[in-house]
Amino acid sequence: MNNKYILPKGFRTSGIYCGIKKNKKLDVGLIYSDKPCICETFWTSNKLKSWHILYDSKLKQKSIRAIFVNSGNANVLNGIDGLKSILKITKNISEYLNIEQSSILMASTGKISKKMPDDKIIKSLPELISRISSKDKNLPEAILTTDTKKKTYTDFIKIDDKKVTITGVAKGAGMISPALATMLVFIMTDASIERKFLRIAAKEAIEKSFNRITVDGDMSPNDSVFILSNGMAGNSIIDTKDFSFKKFADSISNICYALAEDIVRDGEGATKFIKINIVNSKNKKQAQKVARAIANSPLVKTAFFGCSLNFGRIISAIGSTGLPINVYNIDLKINGIFALKNQKIINEKIISKEMKKRDLTLEIDLKSGKEKYFILTTDLSYDYIRINADYT
Amino acid sequence: MNNKYILPKGFRTSGIYCGIKKNKKLDVGLIYSDKPCICETFWTSNKLKSWHILYDSKLKQKSIRAIFVNSGNANVLNGIDGLKSILKITKNISEYLNIEQSSILMASTGKISKKMPDDKIIKSLPELISRISSKDKNLPEAILTTDTKKKTYTDFIKIDDKKVTITGVAKGAGMISPALATMLVFIMTDASIERKFLRIAAKEAIEKSFNRITVDGDMSPNDSVFILSNGMAGNSIIDTKDFSFKKFADSISNICYALAEDIVRDGEGATKFIKINIVNSKNKKQAQKVARAIANSPLVKTAFFGCSLNFGRIISAIGSTGLPINVYNIDLKINGIFALKNQKIINEKIISKEMKKRDLTLEIDLKSGKEKYFILTTDLSYDYIRINADYT
Missing domain, CATH: 3.10.20.340 (ArgJ beta chain, C-terminal domain)
Incomplete structure (x- = not known):
């Protein structure tokens, strides 16, 4: 495992500035997979939930192609407009990329109760999409809010002599408390794995990482972990709790723990x-x-x-x-x-x-x-x- | 009700500096009643309890004559020495005042896990006792720690044409959370009242005052409310829930609420x-x-x-x-x-x-x-x- 951002096969990402944040800091990002992904998600247990959670959790997450993420605006407590923004944004992405609207997930983090700046976001989409790349370095920065550092880890494992890559990227900083913390976490892998086993591996990893961190005891309405697998590594599918599963699950656990530790280290004002x-x-x-x-x-x-x-x-x-x-x-x-x-x-x-x-x-x-x-x-x-x- | 410190009939108090605190700030106090008091007490629900609570709660609080209080040392987590200190101090007071050792309660507030400076305290007792007075103004100051202000209220009510006085004095500041807060509260009255009804009045008052304050959510091992009544006002005893009881209970409630408000206003670092x-x-x-x-x-x-x-x-x-x-x-x-x-x-x-x-x-x-x-x-x-x- 290393703390670089090296994408698994078939994944491309990008991040640019569209005008949500001040100071020209990157504020929108896109995760794209060349092939449909199975996706497992884990949400905040706060009764107050960001529109992205209410929206994403209604989709059948069986063939996900993209996740659009913005920072600077939490898209929560802003009335029905928040949902309309999601519909507009994903519709546009769907047309640009020529993929189903229902294969696009949303993720937001930032200030509460602010109207989403639709116009700016939609205007930025052509550039955001044109920049997606397997060598991208911007997505990890585009998801940050009060974080002072990017948080990424990449792990390579061998399954049936195939190289499998697992990449995790996170943002944290404040409103951090189990379970989960105020954070967005994206884990991408090219492993071929049955959905049920992806969920088991992720759940165990989260229980010993993101569910065990607290900066201030405050729980956010936006906490989300997304884990995407597109199967492009070409390994024979992991569909039982065998040695390959264990290897994969350990890798996910290590990445989640390392990201969780980074989130706490970068906790707001933390000196310890x-x-x-x-x-x-x-x-x-x-x-x-x-x-x-x-x-x-x-x-x-x-x-x-x-x-x-x-x-x-x-x-x-x-x-x-x-x-x-x-x-x-x-x-x-x-x-x-x-x-x-x-x-x-x-x-x-x-x-x-x-x-x-x-x-x-x-x-x-x-x-x-x-x-x-x-x-x-x-x-x-x-x-x-x-x-x-x-x-x- | 006013925020002066006017003692009920038969009560005398004092407060001096004995060397527990730095900067010569008053750090020991004594409450004394000419006649035995019935006393009701309410303690922190923290499993960690100051020695004064463990000691006081073993005494039969039916004929209390005095409460010794110190600030600067919480007398908790300091081993069996903490209990020995209480025994030494109350024995000395008992001899000086010629009252039963078991009629003397203790109360402590301050730093945790420090040895009680017995010698300094015992050396100070003759002066502390010699200074007890019905006109004392020092006790409210002697109980403070990080408080910036004294907290006292006095109320006068009429029961059967007798003037009844109720005086409350408190310290608060930090480690304040229901139930109770980090605080010591002493309420003295010359009302004649049956013990059961004293408890009912106090319990209702505390539920709507000290149990509803929080500065930092931290609960102290020392929180204590003492309510003492010596009956010297000469009213016919309150032993039923009649008009006199209501008047008395309202007065206790008003004092407790006012003290609770003062404790929060003087919360550590509070600007709101x-x-x-x-x-x-x-x-x-x-x-x-x-x-x-x-x-x-x-x-x-x-x-x-x-x-x-x-x-x-x-x-x-x-x-x-x-x-x-x-x-x-x-x-x-x-x-x-x-x-x-x-x-x-x-x-x-x-x-x-x-x-x-x-x-x-x-x-x-x-x-x-x-x-x-x-x-x-x-x-x-x-x-x-x-x-x-x-x-x-």
Whole structure:
């Protein structure tokens, strides 16, 4: 796996500026496949959903040819106009590319409750389409909002001596919380795989990546993961849980985890990347609740920003869940070093040095069972406030 | 009701500096009653509890004579030493005042996981005790931590032609979330009232005040409300839900609400005071969940800090609860003015002016029933980060 953007066989993409964003930043993109793709999608569980989700989820996603994506406008809470915009845009793309309108999906991210600038978008389509290329480098940039970095990974695996490529591209930044985060993720592959198995592989990968990240505990109306497979690698179809499936599923998992980590690292205002490992929990649900309570506590997050462990706040956050946990007997490690062990504070000097690092692993030993869970999160900094107080 | 600190008959208090805090700020206080009090207490629901709660809750609170309170040290997560400190301190007070050790309650607020500075506290007791006075003005200051203002109210009511005084004093500031907030509240009264009815009046008052405030969604291990009544006003005992009870209960409610409002106004870094009113909800539980989701959303809070309504974030926060609410048809008012009505954005200019005010009432009409709920909260500002990143 590498963090380049190398497209699988038959995929072409593009990204240009059409005028939604200020400062001439790329704001529309297109993903196109030479052959029809099977497509699996995963949406936000927020009751408020972007028009693109309401629209896409009504289509039969069995022979998808293209995804149009825009950044700068979330296409949500803007009345029936939001749906009309989708119909206009996809109709135009359908005519330009000579493909079925129903084979085109939409994806949007950006500001809420703004009218979609149809005219600008439609005007830009000829150029956007003319630029699609298997060597494109612009799509990963065109989907960003407050992100500071592009997020892409490519993996090559061998199935039946055929080279299979899997490419993932994502945007994140804020309003990031399980499940899912505010993010758009596109995974493209030329693997030949039965739809059911594509879904299984994707679901497992998402559960251990995008469903385990939180920047601010806020859940977006736009979160979407698209996974497209056009079968052009020519491998014999993956239609059972054999060795090939495992190889493919591992690759998808690695890409999703790497993208999830990148999303958290690039979280709004983040100065820390924190992996919270809950171990020895009575059950998984408890471990999960504890992990989220810690990850979403503003007091824990600001302490991390101040390079202070402040385990009292951490244990208080655990206690506030109301779960039947003996909060007085929790062990705590930072980057593998005990900070709290059998009710004794230890290694204070080393821990205080360790807390200055950007990457921190916080291990919480609940001493009440054998289950575990992890979550990825950030600290809470001045910049988070600046970005979000100024955004509107 | 006024916001002065006028003690009821038979109550004397004091507050001095003993060396727990820096900068010579008052850090220990004493509440003393000439006659034994009945006392009702309400504690945090955090599983992590300060030693003072674990200790106080074991005492029979039927004839309380004194409460010792310290700020600067939360007396939690400091091992068995925390309990030993309480035993030493209350034993000393008991000897100086010649009262039963079991008639003395403790209350602590401040930093977590620090050893209590016994020696300094015990050394200070003679002076602290010698200064108790019915005209004291120091106790309200001695209980503060990151608060910027003292919080006190006094109310006078007539029961059987007897003057009854009710005095409330509180500290708040951070780690404020229902139920309860990070706060210590002491309510003293000379009313003669049966214990059961004191509890009913207090419980109702707390439900509509301290249980409805949130600054950061973090719940403290120290939250405590103490209500003391020594009966010295000489009214015939309140032992039924009659007119006198109602008068008394209303007074307690008014004081609790006023203190709760003050706690939120003085929330860490707060530049806004926001009352969130949920109306026309299917049921109370839904209304409550919606109110808390909005109040604890970092994105909503930072938008308020930026003087922007950003109703998209508000409706997204409602949607993220997963409750079966039609999020596309919610009406929204700021200070009584419609911002969103029947899916139309209106009054944009007036609302944008209104958002610059410090006091904001946000009304959310869910259009799905007749229940309502309110919550008091603040915005999320740079200063919140500064205070909490620097605190340790």
